[in-house]
Structures are given as C-alpha cells and as structure tokens.
Amino acid sequence: MIKLTVNGKTYETDAEPDTPLLWVIREQVGLTGTKYGCGIAQCGSCTVHIDGAAVRSCAIPASAAAGKKITTIEGLASGEVLHKVQQAWLDHDVPQCGYCQAGMIMAVAALLKDKPKPTDADIDATITNICRCGTFQQVREAIHAVAKA
Amino acid sequence: MTTMPKMNRRTFIISTAAIGGGLALGLRLPFGPGVVRAADGSPEVNAWVVIRPDDTVVIRVARSEMGQGTITGLAQLVTEELECDWSKVTTEYPTPGQSVARKRVWGPFSTGGSRGIRTSHDYVRQGGATARLMLIQAAANEWNVPASECSASNSVITHGPSGRTTTYGKVAEAAARLTPPKDVKLKDPKDWKIAGKPVKRLDTLDKLTGKQVFGFDLKLPGMLNAAIKECPVFGGKVKSFDAAKVSGMKGVKKVVQVGDTAVAVVADTWWRAKTALDALPVVWDEGPNAKVSSATIADVLRAGLDAEQAFVGNRSGDARAALSAAAKKVEAVYSYPFQNHACMEPMNATARYTPDKCEVWVPTQDGEGSFAAVLRASGLPAEKCEVYKINLGGGFGRRGAFQDYVTQAVQIAKQLPGTPVKLLWSREEDMAQGRYHPVMQCKLTGGLDADNNLSGLHMRLSGQSILASVRPHILEKQKGRDPATFQGVADSGEHAFGYTIPNLLVDHAMRNTHVPPGFWRGVNINQNCIFLECFMDELAHAAGQDALEFRRKLLGKHPRNLAVLNAVAERAGWGRPAPEGIHRGLAHMKAFNSYVAACVEISVSGGNKVKIHRIVCATDTSYAVNPAQIERQIAGSFVYGLSALFFQECTVKNGRIEQTNFDSYNSMRIAQMPKVESIIMPSGGAVWGGVGEPTICVAAPAVINAFFRATGKRIRSFPLKNHDIELV
Known part of the structure; x- marks a missing residue:
C-alpha cells in the first residue's frame, strides 16, 4: 500500500513500496504519458517532477516519492492552456x-x-x-x- | 442507401482508444450498392476520403506513422487534389481486415524502404482528385447546372455563373452515391498549394500532453500484462522452467511457455509480471550456437574476402586485369558490426483471443504483416482476425518485416481465452532479441594508372544477407544472390552506383550467421557508403588529389550525384581554408531513389576527442512534399547514423548478444549534436525519391574522412569507441 500525490490528486495504491515510481504512475495511478525506455535512468523518457525537480521515475522506488508533490506530463498544462x-x-x-x-x-x-x-x-x-x-x-x-x- | 449496423459502444470506445482518439474503426461494407459509412455515420466519398456534415475531412491512409511524418505528407497530397480546407483535415488508419475485405483498396500497408510517400503518392492523389470531382458533380446535380461551371476550393464549391456556393459537408452524402470518374488528371506539382509546403504535422498536440496512446499505453477492460524472456541464444529452446517458484507471487496469474523458445509471466501489472519473470528459474537448451562469438563470426567473414565464389552485383570492364596493370594499387579492409534498432518504445502487442475472434492492437510498420502473423498464430481464418494499428514509438525497420512480438502476444492470449493480454518487452529483452543490422566486411582494391586516374576497383563484400533470412524467395529467383546487399553500389536502379569507373567489380561472398539480421534504417547503404566513400578518399589521397576533385572526375555521367555533392561543397566552403583546427569530410550516394551528400566539419583534440561543428547535407528527393519534415528527417538521420558510428555495436559471446541496455549501447545526446544545414533540392522527374533513410548513409563516412584529415589516421572498423575515439 502506498499513497501518492500526482498532479494535485491523492491516490492510494496497492503497489509494493519498492516498485519503481514510473510503474506505479502508469499501472496503479493509470497515467500513461510517462514512458518506459530503459529502466536504469539512462534515457529520461520517464522524467517527472518531484517537488519541482526533474527526476527519472524508473529508477526510484515509489516509496521515496510518498508525501511529495509529483507532476507528470498530464499535469503540466494549466487546464486547457499549454505550459x-x-x-x-x-x-x-x-x-x-x-x-x-x-x-x-x-x-x-x-x-x-x-x-x-x-x-x-x-x-x-x-x-x-x-x-x-x-x-x-x-x-x-x-x-x-x-x-x- | 444501405444502413450499416451500429457498432456497440464498447467496441467504439476500444477502437478510439486504440488509434489515439481518432475516428473509430467502424467501417462497414454495404450489403449491395450504396454508401459506405464510417462508424459515426458519415459517408465515405471513396476509400481515402470521409466527409462529416461539419466539413471535417477524414483522410485514410494505410502507411504507418512512426515519427517520419508520412501521414501528414500523404494527407497533404490528398488535400492538394481534394481542394479541401487543411484546417479541417484529420487522419485515420483503415484496418488490415477491412483492406483484405475490400481487395486491398488502400494499397500496401508496409512502411519501410522510405516508401511511405514515394510509392503511394500517385494513388492517394488520385483518391483526392476523384473525390473532388464527385463532390463537384453532386453540387452541380443539386443546382441542375453543368459540373464544368463549378469549381472547388477550401472545401467550398462555387457555381461560377450564379455565384452560388455550398460546402463539402453538405454534398458528401450525394457525392458518395455517384460513380467515381476514371482517368482523373492530377495537378502539376508547380501548382501545389498545400503539398510542397512546410505545413505543421497533424499529430503533434497529443504527443505533448501525454494523451497519445502508444502500444504499451493501451488499456482494455480486464486486461492482463505479460513479460517475456526468449532463449538468449538465437536458435535455442526452452528446456524447462519452474512455474511453482513464482506462481504465488503477488499479482501473478499464469506462467506460460510461448512457442518452443520463450516463457512469459502474465500478471495484473507489468511490473509484477517482470518481477516474477526475473525470479523464474528457466533452463534453456541453447544448442550449438552457444559456441559462436564475435571473433568466430569475424573469422568466417574474413575468409570470404578472398573466397573464389561470390555473387556479382555490379561489373563493367575487367577489374582484375586493370588492377594487375595498375601503376599504383591501394587496398583496404573495412568492417561493420551488428546493431540494434533500439526504438524508444520497446516491442509490444496486445491480443485478445477466443475461438471466434482474434484481435491484436500493435504499433506496426506493416499492418498486413501483423495481420498475417495473427492468422498464423491464432489458426483462425481472416474474417475472424483483426489488427488495430497504433502509432509507433519508433520503428526504424524493426517493426515491419518481423512480427515476432505479435506472434508471441497471440500465443500467450490463446492460453487465456477471452482475456486481453498486453505483452511488453523489457529493454533488456529488446536488446537481446533484435533483428540486427547485418555484419559485413569489405576488401577494396583500387588501381591508379600512371596519370593517377582510377582505372579499376574491386569491392568484395563478405557477410550477412538480410534477404536470405527474411525473404528467401527473392534469393531463389536470383540463383542464391541477395540483390539488396548491393544497395548504393548496384549496377542500376534506385540504389545505383554513383561513379563511372572503367573496370569495376562489386561482388558478395555471402556469409550468414545465427544472429537474425533485419532492415535497420538505411539497410545496406550504411556499410556500403562507408566502404565506398571512405575508400574513395583513400584513393584520392594515394593519387595526391583533392577528395572532391578526384570524385568529380568520375561523376560526369551522374549529374544528380554531382549536383548534391557540389551543393554541400559550395555551402561548406570546400576548397577554401577551414577555420583553425577544423577539418572537413565529404560523402554522397544514391539511395532509395534520392541523391544525398554531406560535408561535415570537425575538430579533434587530444588525438581522440571529436567535436562535430557543422553538418551540411543536400538531398534531391525529386519532389519535396513537406520540406520542414524532410529537414527533420535529415537531422534525425545524422543522430541515428552518428550514434551508430561512434557508439553502437552488438557483440556476440556464447551465442548471445552482450549489450543489454543504453548503458552498454549508447545513443547521442543533444550536447553532441551540431546544427544540421539542409539543402533540399528536388529536381522533379517521373520517379520520386525517399526521405527517411537515404541521408543516414552519408553521416558516418563524411565524419570518418574528416577524422583522417584531422589526424592522419584511417579508421576502418566500427564503432569508433573501439578505437578510444570519443564524441564530445
């Protein structure tokens, strides 16, 4: 069980705490804009913001992002206005x-x-x-x- | 008119999700003469054009979009002839099942060989022009005036004498019932208004917001996820695996064998499937190939360099005699490694199987190839199979001729009937199970006469044939020869040799390996352009001549090669002194019916740190449907080609590929990439040239030639990292 705040919404998921943040975002939270390219923080396809900083989400456990503000590509625009x-x-x-x-x-x-x-x-x-x-x-x-x- | 059964809502939602928010794939055939309708009821004027009442024009094309801009280019061509409002154009893919049912009305689906536009421009333009005439005729009928008094522009039809107007959306229904005219005349490209212009792509917005659905983003109700591992030694098989060890792990639903060669874990999430797969004990029967290594393969190829038997690809005069008589002989051996496509989106496919229906959602370069794989793997007849194409996260040739991941997805789904299963390869699996750029060695022998003219050239290729593995029927017709091996050095055709040399022999000692080869962006021009164009520089050097002047003397009968070469030389300032520390290199080739040339400027510090300062590239594609997209393909070709040159090699040890991910198989970053100056110089004619691949072949030899000028060192094996050469 792990609780994440993504794009201003809180999600309670059944993911194991050591699951990479990328996969929890994609599979439990259900936001698929963040991509898998390598799984070893080489390619950057999985980049999200954690408390405003760019982080490669494939290589950190979801538990490390608990309680922090996560922004994905889906949350970058302000409503209909593009970033x-x-x-x-x-x-x-x-x-x-x-x-x-x-x-x-x-x-x-x-x-x-x-x-x-x-x-x-x-x-x-x-x-x-x-x-x-x-x-x-x-x-x-x-x-x-x-x-x- | 025939009414079509409505799609049920669930199918509609799945279909729209599958194509990333475009129109549903609900096309239905009428049961007799009448109007064919899209799922929302809008009439199909013809196979290419559906027009909605609000004037939205849906253009259907069968080729796949994988980033190369083909869909936008084809839509421009249809729009040009249709005279519709570009701002109201959208696109969709027909399905292979529909195509088969309609006698392949959309033409081939295969999107490779830089063919997307160059081999479909005629019939898509015909489609647009035919639809325009039908729409005009429908308006004329309504007004009871001759169609010849009416014209169309921007989706508005005007009756000249009366000034009356109507729109495409209003007459589409009536137009759809008309008999299509035959022998429609197409516009002269000189009169193009949308085609030929650098209009923006149609498919950008959803790529910026996370909305675009790639294959592995797909969600279907009740869907499970699969992770797979195939025997890492090509040709090996599964001996045994211990499912009980992982079947109790969280989320795991099933552990299955996939064909003879692979095992997969199916779970509620992919991460859980992969975690269990990593923990699954598997014993492989690796077979005799487990003894093969890069060194043993290289030995086999090396022996081919002097073998008696070889297939002839290009011959004029008597090269051997000319070489014996030469005043000066130059010889060099080059070699080119295996390389993986490394598409950003690893291979994937989603399948749902029941005994009555097998459906597959897949990012594919060849929808019909995927369809054929579904038929074979499911054992169901065509009418019970369907493939929904999804845009690709990169293709580069990996997702066309090979549908191994589709076969696997169906094989897995058959073991869970009724449940959709999404199969995604890990990056490691993608690196291990590629269809690799073939390995090739080449011995070149050139002869200069007493006046330092090139009197003879023998180019002996030794290495792998792609077609022997992929399309053996072509070899059967050629008495064993693989004609594609000679791309860029062939005696004629779209890959014709770009020089006139009085005595020439290009031949190929075929030496196949157990590593499966594939079409890798550019295919065989990559190595052939390095071999030929680097050796031309070696010959020029031996002759004491300028590399450009030496080439020019051999280009008298090749005006289009010469034109692109001159264009880059002039833009880059060849012949004038380069800035301090800067060294230039050139290359050119005819490929995929286009003519390409590059001139690069590099500096080298510390003997091994290469900085590329400038790239000038020219291409003559005959026609330039979207110059902005051509520029992007040119720049992207340098990233792909130079990544290969500096970093990329798949080595073989114990029968398997050693590289596992981007840490051992690197790719260029923005810091290493200079601005590319593109010169697009279409010269017209009856034959159109390709865009996506040709440029890639000139990237590497231009840099290698510049490196020699900077350091005096000839590099003849790749990638450059093996010589401790870095790209900075």
Missing part, C-alpha cells in the same frame, strides 16, 4: 514519433524554472535525454524560443 514548453514544442513542430517527448518536455520545464534563459552549455549539461528519432535540433530551437519570449 510554455508544450506551446513552444507545438510552435516548432518538435516531436517525431513523440515517445520520448513527455520526458524531454518535463526535463526542459525543470531546466527553465531554474534557468529561464539557458545557454547552449546549460542545455547540453542538463538535457541528457535520449531521442532515437533525433529531434535535438528542434528541441534546442524551441528551448531558446521559450527563453526569448
């Missing part, structure tokens, strides 16, 4: 297959919260998500567009 990163992604037609993009967007949203005007070096150091389609060029453009807005 500025989502809007920039739409404006710059960033995704290809889209699978890694939820994690990418969550990572970028956290970066921009810390550094509203990141340099290329900041982006390089912080955004280490894998994208096999290779959307990096559009990702970089879109980040700079948000920073300039």
Whole structure:
C-alpha cells in the first residue's frame, strides 16, 4: 500500500513500496504519458517532477516519492492552456514519433524554472535525454524560443 | 442507401482508444450498392476520403506513422487534389481486415524502404482528385447546372455563373452515391498549394500532453500484462522452467511457455509480471550456437574476402586485369558490426483471443504483416482476425518485416481465452532479441594508372544477407544472390552506383550467421557508403588529389550525384581554408531513389576527442512534399547514423548478444549534436525519391574522412569507441 500525490490528486495504491515510481504512475495511478525506455535512468523518457525537480521515475522506488508533490506530463498544462514548453514544442513542430517527448518536455520545464534563459552549455549539461528519432535540433530551437519570449 | 449496423459502444470506445482518439474503426461494407459509412455515420466519398456534415475531412491512409511524418505528407497530397480546407483535415488508419475485405483498396500497408510517400503518392492523389470531382458533380446535380461551371476550393464549391456556393459537408452524402470518374488528371506539382509546403504535422498536440496512446499505453477492460524472456541464444529452446517458484507471487496469474523458445509471466501489472519473470528459474537448451562469438563470426567473414565464389552485383570492364596493370594499387579492409534498432518504445502487442475472434492492437510498420502473423498464430481464418494499428514509438525497420512480438502476444492470449493480454518487452529483452543490422566486411582494391586516374576497383563484400533470412524467395529467383546487399553500389536502379569507373567489380561472398539480421534504417547503404566513400578518399589521397576533385572526375555521367555533392561543397566552403583546427569530410550516394551528400566539419583534440561543428547535407528527393519534415528527417538521420558510428555495436559471446541496455549501447545526446544545414533540392522527374533513410548513409563516412584529415589516421572498423575515439 502506498499513497501518492500526482498532479494535485491523492491516490492510494496497492503497489509494493519498492516498485519503481514510473510503474506505479502508469499501472496503479493509470497515467500513461510517462514512458518506459530503459529502466536504469539512462534515457529520461520517464522524467517527472518531484517537488519541482526533474527526476527519472524508473529508477526510484515509489516509496521515496510518498508525501511529495509529483507532476507528470498530464499535469503540466494549466487546464486547457499549454505550459510554455508544450506551446513552444507545438510552435516548432518538435516531436517525431513523440515517445520520448513527455520526458524531454518535463526535463526542459525543470531546466527553465531554474534557468529561464539557458545557454547552449546549460542545455547540453542538463538535457541528457535520449531521442532515437533525433529531434535535438528542434528541441534546442524551441528551448531558446521559450527563453526569448 | 444501405444502413450499416451500429457498432456497440464498447467496441467504439476500444477502437478510439486504440488509434489515439481518432475516428473509430467502424467501417462497414454495404450489403449491395450504396454508401459506405464510417462508424459515426458519415459517408465515405471513396476509400481515402470521409466527409462529416461539419466539413471535417477524414483522410485514410494505410502507411504507418512512426515519427517520419508520412501521414501528414500523404494527407497533404490528398488535400492538394481534394481542394479541401487543411484546417479541417484529420487522419485515420483503415484496418488490415477491412483492406483484405475490400481487395486491398488502400494499397500496401508496409512502411519501410522510405516508401511511405514515394510509392503511394500517385494513388492517394488520385483518391483526392476523384473525390473532388464527385463532390463537384453532386453540387452541380443539386443546382441542375453543368459540373464544368463549378469549381472547388477550401472545401467550398462555387457555381461560377450564379455565384452560388455550398460546402463539402453538405454534398458528401450525394457525392458518395455517384460513380467515381476514371482517368482523373492530377495537378502539376508547380501548382501545389498545400503539398510542397512546410505545413505543421497533424499529430503533434497529443504527443505533448501525454494523451497519445502508444502500444504499451493501451488499456482494455480486464486486461492482463505479460513479460517475456526468449532463449538468449538465437536458435535455442526452452528446456524447462519452474512455474511453482513464482506462481504465488503477488499479482501473478499464469506462467506460460510461448512457442518452443520463450516463457512469459502474465500478471495484473507489468511490473509484477517482470518481477516474477526475473525470479523464474528457466533452463534453456541453447544448442550449438552457444559456441559462436564475435571473433568466430569475424573469422568466417574474413575468409570470404578472398573466397573464389561470390555473387556479382555490379561489373563493367575487367577489374582484375586493370588492377594487375595498375601503376599504383591501394587496398583496404573495412568492417561493420551488428546493431540494434533500439526504438524508444520497446516491442509490444496486445491480443485478445477466443475461438471466434482474434484481435491484436500493435504499433506496426506493416499492418498486413501483423495481420498475417495473427492468422498464423491464432489458426483462425481472416474474417475472424483483426489488427488495430497504433502509432509507433519508433520503428526504424524493426517493426515491419518481423512480427515476432505479435506472434508471441497471440500465443500467450490463446492460453487465456477471452482475456486481453498486453505483452511488453523489457529493454533488456529488446536488446537481446533484435533483428540486427547485418555484419559485413569489405576488401577494396583500387588501381591508379600512371596519370593517377582510377582505372579499376574491386569491392568484395563478405557477410550477412538480410534477404536470405527474411525473404528467401527473392534469393531463389536470383540463383542464391541477395540483390539488396548491393544497395548504393548496384549496377542500376534506385540504389545505383554513383561513379563511372572503367573496370569495376562489386561482388558478395555471402556469409550468414545465427544472429537474425533485419532492415535497420538505411539497410545496406550504411556499410556500403562507408566502404565506398571512405575508400574513395583513400584513393584520392594515394593519387595526391583533392577528395572532391578526384570524385568529380568520375561523376560526369551522374549529374544528380554531382549536383548534391557540389551543393554541400559550395555551402561548406570546400576548397577554401577551414577555420583553425577544423577539418572537413565529404560523402554522397544514391539511395532509395534520392541523391544525398554531406560535408561535415570537425575538430579533434587530444588525438581522440571529436567535436562535430557543422553538418551540411543536400538531398534531391525529386519532389519535396513537406520540406520542414524532410529537414527533420535529415537531422534525425545524422543522430541515428552518428550514434551508430561512434557508439553502437552488438557483440556476440556464447551465442548471445552482450549489450543489454543504453548503458552498454549508447545513443547521442543533444550536447553532441551540431546544427544540421539542409539543402533540399528536388529536381522533379517521373520517379520520386525517399526521405527517411537515404541521408543516414552519408553521416558516418563524411565524419570518418574528416577524422583522417584531422589526424592522419584511417579508421576502418566500427564503432569508433573501439578505437578510444570519443564524441564530445
């Protein structure tokens, strides 16, 4: 039994406490926007925010997130209004297959919260998500567009 | 008119979920002449076009969307001819079952070989144009005027003389009852308004909010989850497993054998299934392949480099004689490793089986291939099977010709009749059970005459044939030869050799392995372009000539190769001094009927740290349906191709693949990727070129050639990490 607060709602789940947070979010909470790519915190597809910080949810036990504020891609927008990163992604037609993009967007949203005007070096150091389609060029453009807005 | 039975609500919900919120897959055939309707009752003007009363246009295409933008491109082409309002266009997939029932009206489903647009543009445009004429005719009939006095634009039909107007949504019902016209004339691409333009993709929004349903996001009522492990030694089998050890674990419902080769645990959640699978004792019968290693495979290939027997792919003049007579001979051996596709979304499929119906939901590059796998695995006839296609989290060739995960999902579901079971592979399973980029070695021998002209070239390939494993019937017709092995160096066709060399021999000593090969984005152009274009640089160096000038002399009869090569050279400033510490490299090839070239600029520090500063790429795809998407495919091809060059190799030990995840099989990150400057230079003509794959082949050789200029070192085996070369 584990209790999680995701996107402002509290969920009581029957998950084992050592289940990776990713799988509790997907299978018990039922939010599938957060993706599985590697299970070893390499690819970043599973990135969520815990108390505002970007975390790779595949590699931490759900129990470590209990009592904390978890935000997933489904909770990033304010109602119908897209988050500025989502809007920039739409404006710059960033995704290809889209699978890694939820994690990418969550990572970028956290970066921009810390550094509203990141340099290329900041982006390089912080955004280490894998994208096999290779959307990096559009990702970089879109980040700079948000920073300039 | 024929009324169609309404879908029950539950089916409708499942169908919409399966296609990520698009229109339900409720198409029904009429029992006689009449209107075919979509599930919501809207009329189908023809197979490609459904128009709703609110003027929404639903464009149906059979090819799969896996990120490459094909669905948007095909919708642009239909829209162009249909003259409908682009802002009201949406798309959906017909199902393979519907296609079979309607004599494959949508054409092939297979989405590979960069064929998505280049081999379907004609019939989808015909579909759009035919629908337009029917809609105009319906309006003319209603107004009792000649159709020739009416025109259509932006989903509005106007009667010229009277100025009367109506919309597509209003006349779609009547249009659907008309006999389709034949021999419809298509627009000249010069007059395109939507096609040819960098319009935004149609499928972006749901990818930003978590709403898009990928295969492994699917939820069906009562669904269970399966985790699977197949014998890690290819060709091996299950000997035994001890289900009792894990059947009491939380959430576990069933432990099943899957075919001869795999075991799966079915549980309420996937994580519990995987946890139990990890704890399940399994004994494998690994068979004789357990003795195979990368070194034994390399030995076999090496022997093929000098073997007597080889299949000829391209021959002119007498290469052997020219080489014996050469004033200077240059020889080099290159080798290319196994590689995994590593799609971000691991393989998965969801199946529900009863003796009366077998349904599968799957991200697939080939809906019909999936359908065939369902038929085989279920043992049910076509009318009792159906496949619902879901957009893919990457395909790259892994999800087309191979439907192993579909077969497995059905084999599992058959052991739990009536219960939908979602099978998801772990990343580790995905790495272990790939359909790998084939291994190949190549010995190249070139001869220069006394004037340093290239008088002869022998390119001996030795290695694996994809088609021998995947499509053996093609080899039977070719007396054992695999024509695809010669992609990029073939004597003619969509992968024709890009040079004129008086004495040329390209041949292939086929050396197959127990590691299953597959079509890996670009397929055989990846290694062939490295072999050919790096060796051209070696020859130019031996001749004391500039790499571009040396190539140009051999390109007189290849104007389109020359044009893309010139374009990148000019943009990059080839021939002018590069900035301090910067070194350039070139490559070009014809692939999938497109012509591509790249020029890269790199610097190397400490002898092994490569920084790529600039990539210039040109492509002549004949037509550019969506230049913005082509740019993205070009940039993405460099990420895929350079990840392979620097990091990626699947090595074999004890018969199995050693790499298990992205920590041992790395992929480029944003920090390593420079801006790609794309030059899109479509030159028209009757044959359209592909986009998704061609560019990938020039990425690696351009960098390798630049690395030689920077360091004086020729690298001839890959990935570069094996030479302690890093990408920074």
